[in-house]
Amino acid sequence: MENFLGLLRIRVRRGVNLAIRDMCTSDPYIVIKMGKQKLKTRVIKKNINPEWNDELTLSVEDANLPIKLKVYDKDTLSLDDKMGDAEFDIKPFVEAVNMGLSELPNGTIITKILPSGQNCLAEESHIMWDNGKVVQEMCLRLRNTESGEVELDLQWIDLPNFCLLEGKKSVHATS
Structure with missing residues (x-):
């Protein structure tokens, strides 16, 4: 808990045109990993365009670690088949959170991230201020497969018992 930065809620919205296995x-x-943490969505039966809308929460200790995502096909009598993978960087997102923004109008774009050879973005992604929160929608193109994209939403979860003082966490008692 020494290096704890906060919590990141990942809403895995849906898959688009996933590979047939x-x-x-x-x-x-989907399995999502960050460092030693590993989270998993539920299985959607017989669907290459699944709607998960599952919310998963990661404890963020190092914003430099990428978040890795792997899509699998659930099998009963054999090992699950790989359907592709992707990864994304949360450093720009955490930097936006740390800007201490609070008075921005809803829908204000804080940062734009363009697709490149260094990321798995299928399209431009915006880090935005929405209803008092820093949020990001992204569409990731899966690698190591013939087709597929996964749509995610990120949201930082504020923890009222923690505050940042000169780069160190300090715990405040609540009454």
Whole structure:
């Protein structure tokens, strides 16, 4: 907990045109890893365009660690099949959180991130101020597969018992 920066909520919205791994469909789920943390969505049966809308929460200790995402096809009698992977950097997102913004109008774009060879973005992604929160929507193009994209939303979770003082965490008692 020494290097704890905060919590990142990842809403895994949906998959688009995922690879087929069974006869004519797949039973996809996603595993998200950051450092030693590992989270998983539920399995959506027989659907290459699944709607998860699952919310997963990571404890962020190092903003320099990438978040890695792997999509699998759930199998009953054999090992699950790989359906692609992606990763993304949260450093720009954490930097936006640390700007201490509070009086911006809803919908203000803080930062734009363009797709490049260094990221898995399928399209431009915006870090925005929305209803008092820093949020980011992103569409990731899967690698190591023939097709597929995954849509995610990021949101920083404020912890009222913690505040940042000169780069160190300080715990405040609440009454």
